[in-house]
Amino acid sequence: MDETTVDNHLYAELWSASARAWNTPAAEPSGRPRPSLISFTYGLPDAATFPSEELTGAASLVLREHAATALQYGSIHGSHRLIAALIHKLKDDEGLDLDPNQVMITNGSSGALSQVARVLLDPGDYMVAEAPSFLGAVNSFRRAQAQIIEVPLDSDGIRIDALEHALRAAHAAGRRVKFLYVMPNYQNPSGVTLSFPRRHDLLDLAAEYRTLILEDDAYRDIRFEGDALPSLFGIDALGDIRGHVIRTGTFSKILAAGLRLGWVIAPEPIIRKLAAFKDDGGTSPFSSAIAAAYIEAGELGPHIEQLQQHYKRKRDAMLRALRQHFPPSVSWSEPVGGFFIWLTLPDHLDARTLLPIAHEEGVDYLPGAACFASDSGSNNIRLAYSQPSLDDIEEGIKRLGRVLTASL
């Protein structure tokens, strides 16, 4: 069944005899008690980092002084105060000069990405995704019935030669490529960072082929060493102002995912279009006011510095454990930020086949095949080090090393 439309299947099901019993409570999903499972599957922020005390202060302040706006319907563009706080942060961090009309607050960056998908993609349109990529976003593009062109990565990010080849082929076939979806920093899942020269090359190619760039910079601030490279949006805006980059970001990694707050910055005509189609029920004025109060109190900067140290220790622990416990035929990325390490196993191993064995050993991961729109990545694994404790990282990698060694 086509995932992108609801056809008569649902209606047939609803009018079938079996559906008449829909209000019979379903059985609870049988709990699989595996208390000792160490999971590297999901890139969840570590709950130990949530600044709940500071947020309590921010919430009290908001409900005391700004209840009439924070508890009321808000603007389709999002909270003015949060937009102002975000513009201030982006100016401080990156020197960006943004007008409020170039910003929209969204329900996390996934809200932003699905909004872009709905607005820019018509059925049958083409777009480029990195291979591997973040399938949460790619599934939004699929729901919009887009055709996905995958372009491979290497250790410097998306391969410009392969991208040029793909764009030229699409152009020759008369196919309109609506945008290039890229994650330049500590990419999810590969962990690689797009090099500075390639950022320029990518912008040039996008301009040449008149396609937009959708820059997903969710992990930007989770950086372990050195300064971040300028974003594609930043190069585009500070350079000769072509205005062809849509950049998304999120408070999920740097404050709290449960607030569901992200943003999109883009040329004003694009923001206007995104706002006109924003019908997701709106982004919470309440959460936005609390995040704004938190930032205005000067809490975010120091918190991000703590997060960088916190996740760096986890990355270091995982890299150390990998070197110690893994067979030499397995290789991995060494990310300078973000939540993920990407493993490459020998070609003949299939990470999906190994997963049940890993479960038996008490360790869990995301098979790399889940990160490709096409049928690739069978010998890849994505490991998230963000949530487990340092001890669990060491122990989990030891377990996984045993599984891999035994399978060779």
Next chain:
Amino acid sequence: MDETTVDNHLYAELWSASARAWNTPAAEPSGRPRPSLISFTYGLPDAATFPSEELTGAASLVLREHAATALQYGSIHGSHRLIAALIHKLKDDEGLDLDPNQVMITNGSSGALSQVARVLLDPGDYMVAEAPSFLGAVNSFRRAQAQIIEVPLDSDGIRIDALEHALRAAHAAGRRVKFLYVMPNYQNPSGVTLSFPRRHDLLDLAAEYRTLILEDDAYRDIRFEGDALPSLFGIDALGDIRGHVIRTGTFSKILAAGLRLGWVIAPEPIIRKLAAFKDDGGTSPFSSAIAAAYIEAGELGPHIEQLQQHYKRKRDAMLRALRQHFPPSVSWSEPVGGFFIWLTLPDHLDARTLLPIAHEEGVDYLPGAACFASDSGSNNIRLAYSQPSLDDIEEGIKRLGRVLTASL
């Protein structure tokens, strides 16, 4: 330009010379200082009713005891605790027996309605809307490129004879009507309530023509007298279980719109489908946890009783002022709940033409034409009494009465 797709206009604009200056700050919209304007335009909840003190307590509790879940990513179906609290409320209020699989928490009821639109409607599908209706929802259906069949209301709600006629005609033309969008209680904008016999007739017609009912019950609890009639969902579920009703509700009117929390209850196959397509960034675990804590503390029931008294006083004040200040050729609905009164002016008057004159007098309203998908309602006005003070209601109606009297 077709509002439902983004065609080459946007891309052309982005590559035009003028777009190169997109990062020039736009001029501020010129503020029209009219401090004494009394607005009956929007059905906003009265900020004076927001229980900010109790929400402060709920927020502190959540951040002290449940931060690890409230600040983390959540389930696509929404917070289990909020779902449990909602099921409990619907059992207490209406005797509904709901399984958690029949409930999804959404970003307000507008999030629920647009989700239903995206999942159930394919381009060219047909659906029925009341005339007049809530255009916020109707615009979501339009974005999904649905064809809208309008069926008129009378003082007992949607006209069953006209509905049957419309369904028969659609059926004869081979047009699949995906659902009937109705608001049975104190309808927005007309204020009318669907009578009990008609609720049964509507369900029978939907079953006969194998179409679903999308029941928007946003104002259900804002009731001024007597008991609420059973919902279409309730009659359907408690009767012979046909399972063809999707009902949406919201905490926006009974707690705080700024939390962006609503819900949809429906047969489990529909909820499963809605969840599979939920890509709006998710409904806030943080706001959900706070709302759940508020309800668990037993605050919601007494708060709703206060709201009923509060808005009843406003409705009464508006009805009183209408009787006192309006010319006899204008008639209006007398809603038993909700936020709106619907005016019918003499045929020759156009509410859009009168609006600038009303502005001059310092009063504002929604022209009825904004509540029809077709070109109707020129002599109608929607008045919202929810937000202005009692004094402003009296004064605003007096001003509007002057405008109407002078225009006759």
